[in-house]
Amino acid sequence: MMNYRMTAYILGSIAVITAALMTVPFIMTFGFREDYASTTFAFGLTIVLLLAVGIPCIVKKPQNTHITSSCGFVTVALAWILMSIVGAIPLCASGVIPNFVDCFFEMVSGFTTTGATIMTNIEGAPNSMLFWRSMTHWIGGMGILVFVVALLPKSNPAVVHLMKAEVPGPEFGKLVSKLRFTARILYCIYLALTVLEVVLLVASPKMTLFDAVVHSMSTAGTGGFSNKNLSVGYFNDVYIDIVITVFMMLFATNFNVFYFVLIGHVSAALRNEELRTMFIIFGFATLAITLSLTLNGIYENFWVSLRYAAFQTASLMSTTGFATADFNNWPTLCHILLLGVMFVGGSAGSTAGGLKVSRIIIGAKSSFVSMKKAYSPRGVFTVKLDGRPVSDDLRLSVANYFVAYFFITVISLILISLAEPTLPPSLQAADSGWFVENFSAVATCINNVGPGLGSFGPMYNFAHMTYFSKLVLCFDMLAGRLEIVPMLLLFYPKAWVPAK
Amino acid sequence: MRIIVVGAGNVGKELVSRLSKEGHDIVVVDSSEKRLKEFIDRHDVMGISGNGADFDVLEEAGVNTADLFVACTPRDELNILCSLVAKKLGAKDTVARVRSPEYFELFKEHDLGLSVMVNPEFEMAREIASALKYLSAIRIETFAGGKVSLAEVKVTAESGLGGLELKNLKSRFSVKLLVCAVEREDGNVYIPRGNFTLKERDTVYVVTDSGDIGTFFKEIAGARLMKRVMIAGGGRISYYLARALGKMGVKVKIIESDEQKCKVLSEELPKAEIIFGDASDHELLLEEGLKRTDAFVSLCTLDEQNIILSLYAREKGAKKVIARVEKSTYYELLQDSGVDSIVSSKAITADLIARYARSRSGARSGGSVKKLIRIMNDRAETLEFNVESSFKALDTPLKDVQLQDNVLIATIIRDGEVFIPDGDSVIKQGDSVLAVTTNEYTDELNDLVK
Numbered sequence: 004m005m006n007y008r009m010t011a012y013i014l015g016s017i018a019v020i021t022a023a024l025m026t027v028p029f030i031m032t033f034g035f036r037e038d039y040a041s042t043t044f045a046f047g048l049t050i051v052l053l054l055a056v057g058i059p060c061i062v063k064k065p066q067n068t069h070i071t072s073s074c075g076f077v078t079v080a081l082a083w084i085l086m087s088i089v090g091a092i093p094l095c096a097s098g099v100i101p102n103f104v105d106c107f108f109e110m111v112s113g114f115t116t117t118g119a120t121i122m123t124n125i126e127g128a129p130n131s132m133l134f135w136r137s138m139t140h141w142i143g144g145m146g147i148l149v150f151v152v153a154l155l156p157k158s159n160p161a162v163v164h165l166m167k168a169e170v171p172g173p174e175f176g177k178l179v180s181k182l183r184f185t186a187r188i189l190y191c192i193y194l195a196l197t198v199l200e201v202v203l204l205v206a207s208p209k210m211t212l213f214d215a216v217v218h219s220m221s222t223a224g225t226g227g228f229s230n231k232n233l234s235v236g237y238f239n240d241v242y243i244d245i246v247i248t249v250f251m252m253l254f255a256t257n258f259n260v261f262y263f264v265l266i267g268h269v270s271a272a273l274r275n276e277e278l279r280t281m282f283i284i285f286g287f288a289t290l291a292i293t294l295s296l297t298l299n300g301i302y303e304n305f306w307v308s309l310r311y312a313a314f315q316t317a318s319l320m321s322t323t324g325f326a327t328a329d330f331n332n333w334p335t336l337c338h339i340l341l342l343g344v345m346f347v348g349g350s351a352g353s354t355a356g357g358l359k360v361s362r363i364i365i366g367a368k369s370s371f372v373s374m375k376k377a378y379s380p381r382g383v384f385t386v387k388l389d390g391r392p393v394s395d396d397l398r399l400s401v402a403n404y405f406v407a408y409f410f411i412t413v414i415s416l417i418l419i420s421l422a423e424p425t426l427p428p429s430l431q432a433a434d435s436g437w438f439v440e441n442f443s444a445v446a447t448c449i450n451n452v453g454p455g456l457g458s459f460g461p462m463y464n465f466a467h468m469t470y471f472s473k474l475v476l477c478f479d480m481l482a483g484r485l486e487i488v489p490m491l492l493l494f495y496p497k498a499w500v501p502a503k
Numbered sequence: 504m505r506i507i508v509v510g511a512g513n514v515g516k517e518l519v520s521r522l523s524k525e526g527h528d529i530v531v532v533d534s535s536e537k538r539l540k541e542f543i544d545r546h547d548v549m550g551i552s553g554n555g556a557d558f559d560v561l562e563e564a565g566v567n568t569a570d571l572f573v574a575c576t577p578r579d580e581l582n583i584l585c586s587l588v589a590k591k592l593g594a595k596d597t598v599a600r601v602r603s604p605e606y607f608e609l610f611k612e613h614d615l616g617l618s619v620m621v622n623p624e625f626e627m628a629r630e631i632a633s634a635l636k637y638l639s640a641i642r643i644e645t646f647a648g649g650k651v652s653l654a655e656v657k658v659t660a661e662s663g664l665g666g667l668e669l670k671n672l673k674s675r676f677s678v679k680l681l682v683c684a685v686e687r688e689d690g691n692v693y694i695p696r697g698n699f700t701l702k703e704r705d706t707v708y709v710v711t712d713s714g715d716i717g718t719f720f721k722e723i724a725g726a727r728l729m730k731r732v733m734i735a736g737g738g739r740i741s742y743y744l745a746r747a748l749g750k751m752g753v754k755v756k757i758i759e760s761d762e763q764k765c766k767v768l769s770e771e772l773p774k775a776e777i778i779f780g781d782a783s784d785h786e787l788l789l790e791e792g793l794k795r796t797d798a799f800v801s802l803c804t805l806d807e808q809n810i811i812l813s814l815y816a817r818e819k820g821a822k823k824v825i826a827r828v829e830k831s832t833y834y835e836l837l838q839d840s841g842v843d844s845i846v847s848s849k850a851i852t853a854d855l856i857a858r859y860a861r862s863r864s865g866a867r868s869g870g871s872v873k874k875l876i877r878i879m880n881d882r883a884e885t886l887e888f889n890v891e892s893s894f895k896a897l898d899t900p901l902k903d904v905q906l907q908d909n910v911l912i913a914t915i916i917r918d919g920e921v922f923i924p925d926g927d928s929v930i931k932q933g934d935s936v937l938a939v940t941t942n943e944y945t946d947e948l949n950d951l952v953k
Contacts, residue, residue, distance in 0.1 A: 072544070160523070160547045180505075180528045180549035394536055 004502040008065040010078045013165070015060025016151055017082050021089060022053035024142060028093075028135040035130045042129050045097035053089060068159050073498050075164025079148055080489035083481055086147060087111045090139055099132045104470045111477040113139030114147075115484035116354060118227025118324040118453030119476070121466040125232050130213060133230040137220040143484065144224025144254070144354035145193045146170065153186035168489050172351020173362050173401055178262050192261045193354075197223040200250045207246075209238045218325075222250045225355045227324025227453035234461060235314075236327040244310055244327055248317045252285065255321035255349030276389045277350050281320075281360045288344050289316045292337045299334050312337075320344035322356035324453020326461030338456055342443065345450045356451030356483050358408060365393055365401045407487050408449070415445045415479050422471040444468075448476040449483040504528065506860065507569045507594070509555030509585050510576035511538045513829060514600065514623070517853035518573065522860060523548055530564045555585040558592075567593035571860055575600040575621075575852065583610070586617050596863055598856055602739065619859060623852040628743030630851065631825055634844055635729050635798050636751065637720040641706070641844050644876045645713060646887045647916045647935050652713040653683075653885055654720075655878065657843075658705040662723045665703035669695055676722050678715035681923045683913045683939040684708040686879045692941055694883075694909045708878055708885075710913040710937065712921045729753050733796040733821075735782035735812050736803035737764045740827070740848070744800065745775045756791060758782040783808060785815065798823035806830050810837065817841040834880065872947075873935065883941045885913070888948045890934045895952050902926030905953040909941040912951075 029046035070078070090113065091106035100106045105121045112119045113136050122128065142150070146169040152162050163182055167175045178185045197219050204215035217230045231237035235247055256278060263272035272278075289312050296308035311328040318325045319341045330337060348357010368386045375384055386393045419441045436457075443455030444465070454461040465473065482490040492498045504527045508515055511533035519542065523529050529548040532555045533539050539550035553560035555574060566572065572594035574582035579601050586597040598619045601607050607622045609615075633643040641655040658664045667675060669682055685693045686706040693699065701707065711719055732748055734741045737759030745755045745768075755775040759765050762779055769777040780787045782803065793799065799816035801809040806828045813826040818841075825844045828837065837845055858875045874887040890897070896904040901912060901924055915922045916935040922928060930936055938951055 157526075160545055163543060163547065177543075177549045180530050180547070182547050 004071045005074050005077060005499055006065070006067060006070050006502050009068055009070050009161075010074065010081070011060045012065050013078055013148070013151065014082055014085060015057045016154075017086065017147055018053045018057030018089070019061060020147065020150060020154070021086060021142075022050045022057065024138065025050050025053070025093075025135070028131040028138065031131040031134055032129070042093070042097045042099075042131050045093040045095075046131070046135075048096055049089060049092045052092070068161055069502075070161045070164055071502070072164045072167070073492060074502070075161070076168045076489040076492045077498050079165055079168035080481070080485060080493050082148060083114060083143075083485060087114050087477075087481075090114065090135075093135065094132060097129070097132065099128050104473055105466070108465065108473045108477055109136065110139060111480050112448075112453075113137075113226065113228060114143035115451050115480040116140050116143050116224040116226040116322070116356065117448055117451040117480045117483075118221065119448060119455075119459075119480075120228065120453075120464050121468075121473070123464060123466055125230060130230070133228075134213070134217060136228045137217040137226070137230070140224030140226025140228060141197065141220040142224075144226065145190060149186045149189060152183055153190050155183045168485060170352060171356070171484075171486055172257075172359055173365065173397060173404070174351070176259060176352070178259060188262060189258050192258055192265070193223065196250070196253060196261075200246065203246045204243065207238075207240060207242050209240050209243065214238075218247065219250075221325070222247055222323060223254055223354065225251065225254050225321045225323045225349065225353075225451070227318070229325060234326040236461075239327075241310060244314050247325060248314050251317045251321040251323045251325070252282075254323075255281065255317075255353050255355040257350040257352040259352055260350075274389075277361045277364065280364055281350055284344065284347055284360070285316060285320055288320065288340050289313045292316060292333075292340055295334050295336045301333060315341065316344060319452055320347060320355075320357075321349050322450050322452045324447070324461075326454055329460060329462045331456060331460040331462070338439075342446055342456075345446055345452050348450055358405070358450075361388065362401050362404060364388060365398060366405060368393075369398050369402065404487065407491075411479065411482055411487065412445055412449055415449070415475050416441055418475045419445060419468075419472045422469045422475075424469075444472075444476065445479060449479040451480060451483045504570040504860065504863070505565065505568055506530070506571045506573065507532065507561075507564050507566060507589070509533070509572075509574045510582075510600075511535070511542055511550075512575065512577060513849040514575045514852045516542070517831075517849050518575065518856050519546055519548060521853055521857045525857075525861070527860070530569075532560060532564055556581060556588055558588070561585075561589060561592055569594045570596065571863060572597045573600075573856055574598070575856075579603050579606050583617070587615075590616050590618075596859075598859060600852060604739070604742075621852055621855050623848040623855075624739040625743050626851050626855060627827075627846055627848050628740050628747055631740075631744050631800060631844075631846060632747035632751070634825065635732060635748065635753070635800075635823065637716075637729075640720065643716070644885070646874055646876075646885070646914075646937050647921070650713055650916060650919065651914050651921055651937055652711055652716045653876065653878075653937075654709045654711070654716060656707050656709060656723070658701055658703050658707055660703060664701050664707065664723065665705075667701050668697075669699045669701070670697040676719060678711060678718045678722075679923045680709050680711040680715070680719060681913055682707055683710050683885070683911050684878060684883050684941075686882075692879050692882050694911045694939060694941060706879070708939070710923070710939075729797050729823075731756070731792070731796045732798045732800060733788075733791065733793060733816075734758070735788075735799070735801045735809075737761070737768050737777070738802060738804070740802050741800075742768060742771065744802070745772050749774045756796070758787070758791065782812060788812075788816070789819070793819050793821065796821055798825065800825045802827045806833060810840075810842065813842045814840060878939075883939060885937065885939050888936045888938065890930055890932055890936055890948065892932050893949070894930065894932070895949050896930065897932060898929050900927050900929055907940070907942060907951055907953055910951045911939045913937045913939050 025046055032043040087110040090110035094100045094106040095103050108121055148165045148169045178188050200219040201215045204210050205212050221228050260272045260275055260278055292312040293309045296302055296312055297305050302308045314327045315330055346358055347363055348359050349355020351359045351361045372384045372386055440457040444459045447455040506522055506527050507530045508519055509532045511531050523546040531542055531548050532551050536552045539552055543550050551564050566589050572589040574585040576582055582599040586599040590597050596618045599617055601620045601622055602624055610617055610620050644653045682695055685695050688704045731754045734757045737757050741757050748755050757775055758778045758780055760781045765777050765779045778791055799821040801812040803809050809826040813824040817824045824842050826842050828845045829847050829849050861872050861875055872886050873889055876885045912924055914937040915924050
């Protein structure tokens with residue numbers, strides 16, 4: 004059931020907000036003296052276009068502002084697709100990336116905070132474009148509709164469906180009773196943490212302010228676009244590695260935790276089961292990879308191994324996708340662990356992707372309970388999260404989510420394997436066999452990570468794929484970011500029926 | 504205002520939907536997560552699942568900073584307990600729904616630390632009783648401590664009001680009165696001026712001095728006092744209603760199908776006639792004199808039964824028919840069905856609490872709302888204000904005051920005297936003012952002035 008007038012209103016406000024956000028790189032094109040490229044024109048054109056479409060949609064507020072949850076889902080999915088298309092216009096119009104499908108892939112990857120790129124020479128691109136790429140991470144991380152809700156002057160109870168569709172995690176919890184204040188608090192925390200990271204990064208002599216801002220925005224959205232070909236590895240600095248590692252994990256933390264810390268409930272915040280589990284998984288994976296690297300003699304000693312292992316684990320678990328080392332050359336055990344943490348992902352209510360730690364906890368506990376049930380069929384067991392019982396509905400939705408995730412991964416893998424011919428000769432050196440390659444590509448996209456293995460590894464990119472595969476991966480990225488249901492509803496004809 | 508509502512039942516639903524529309528910060532506490540989810544999908548509120556008397560739950564709900572705490576679970580004891588705990592934890596105001604007469608009396612007489620108790624059954628009985636007082640009145644509300652009455656009257660052929668232009672009202676009646684709102688058959692609501700002409704089948708709201716209201720009703724429909732009332736169902740509302748009607752000298756007959764309940768009622772209501780039998784048995788109703796009764800009130804538990812019984816009573820000639828209907832979806836259906844009044848305890852309770860919240864919502868400029876009554880199916884409000892020195896149009900003749908559209912100053916009460924204002928009247932500091940408006944969410948007197 005669609006309320007098209009309201010959908011148009013929401014999309015219109017997003018268009019206007021996107022135009023407002025795009026003025027930042029637009030102004031930068033003057034500051035960086037990029038007259039040689041047509042970036043000024045490209046951004047200007049897109050802003051005019053957005054305003055021309057957006058303003059007519061929002062001049063009059065719709066009378067019926069009610070939207071159903073399915074309408075909310077479809078609106079959110081449409082918003083993300085349209086945003087990616089619009090975001091791609093400057094890239095294409097300025098000629099930085101000549102092909103529009105490539106631009107679209109780059110922008111989907113940006114907004115969904117994946118960070119998978121098709122750009123082969125990043126450092127050759129104009130700064131304003133690189134800034135816009137990272138900015139899409141920042142916008143997509145917390146979500147554009149959450150931003151719209153934060154700007155709402157008056158509450159509309161219907162917009163809760165928009166927040167639900169966009170905020171990741173099995174359940175959406177409000178911080179305060181008013182939705183728009185919840186959204187504002189989330190964005191304030193988000194902004195504050197981002198600024199803090201910029202300050203800490205710019206303290207390092209190796210980073211310019213521009214580098215710091217680009218990397219902070221990419222970290223905040225847990226995206227992974229860098230303005231360097233070698234990603235964070237370019238700086239090769241322990242301090243920068245540590246700062247980014249810490250912030251990647253912070254942004255993979257449920258923002259409710261920060262809110263509870265802010266209002267003084269520190270102990271309650273730290274007792275959060277998801278938080279603890281996430282750091283336990285992170286700790287174990289880091290330790291195992293460190294040991295594997297040390298024992299195989301990849302790096303000179305334990306501490307160097309720890310530095311690279313911690314950074315890479317944090318990068319893939321938070322689904323950021325920065326790289327300081329080419330983990331293609333690491334032992335197989337490391338690959339499997341890294342793929343594992345990719346699927347686990349960050350916490351619910353964070354900017355990270357993946358399945359989310361809370362779903363893993365509920366899923367693991369549910370299967371443990373069914374095992375106990377097999378042993379004593381009459382026993383009654385409850386699954387608890389944070390000491391509270393998890394409802395059967397929630398358990399079922401988590402189980403269904405796993406199944407849907409699995410199917411999308413497998414189907415995408417099949418489609419990509421159909422479309423991908425053998426690797427071009429220039430990349431033969433990186434060949435790791437089709438299964439590892441394609442599986443890692445799908446995994447990295449659906450989990451919104453960025454780099455995969457083999458020819459999709461951190462030192463390579465997605466440029467050599469066929470357009471068909473790129474579009475399949477775009478779908479995966481959007482499905483991963485919006486947690487499947489909104490994207491699938493787009494293909495469900497009944498969802499498009501107008502309300503009355 | 505920060506409001507915590509414990510109990511997401513029928514009353515809670517109604518209450519939250521009203522309060523959240525007024526823009527308050529609301530936290531709903533309920534033990535059922537499912538009910539809470541429904542709530543959060545419909546209203547912009549926060550839900551916390553758990554027991555409302557649990558310390559941790561209340562703390563999570565932010566009770567220490569709450570301006571108003573409302574307990575409206577189905578259980579009296581829990582409501583009382585919640586409210587007492589909330590008060591201890593720092594809630595500024597607490598409202599508890601308490602239905603059982605024993606507790607109600609107990610807490611009313613002794614100051615045990617509850618701000619307000621709401622007894623929906625009692626309030627409902629009072630409302631029905633006031634509507635039954637005069638045959639042609641659908642409903643009567645009082646303001647200014649009972650000095651001013653607002654009566655809802657249907658314009659019928661015999662009332663002689665049809666075709667009357669409002670400026671001729673003065674000559675038609677010997678008492679001073681004011682028609683403050685009219686609802687046409689087509690559903691339109693008017694705040695009428697002097698050139699407005701009444702039509703048959705209009706629903707009219709009349710404001711007058713409470714001392715004159717009897718005269719008014721005599722003059723419109725001839726002196727017909729209520730003598731016999733038949734009540735179907737012997738629940739608590741019937742008990743309160745029979746007691747109130749007994750005091751007015753009306754003969755009451757209660758039909759109840761539970762023998763035990765009948766016995767208790769007959770002990771407690773010596774004046775009333777208690778019939779043990781099934782009210783849905785038509786023969787029984789006729790035998791007990793349905794045709795001779797002036798009014799029939801159906802207060803059974805099932806909405807549907809109440810509707811059918813009252814329609815039957817109307818057909819058999821009861822002059823006034825009142826039914827208790829809780830499902831709001833039925834209201835529209837019943838608009839022209841012949842049922843004179845529909846009462847709902849959920850709506851009454853929600854109304855009372857919402858009114859209380861409104862009167863508490865902080866400092867207001869111009870004057871605060873003392874009492875609020877919604878009329879015309881919630882499409883208009885009657886508000887009583889205390890006039891304070893900050894009122895913008897103090898001491899200005901009303902003809903020079905630019906009122907908002909759809910606002911009418913219905914009465915001015917000064918030193919206990921009731922005036923129906925005209926263009927030369929002025930509003931002074933310390934007055935009470937009764938205003939009628941179709942604009943929503945007015946909560947200060949200055950809102951009425953342009």
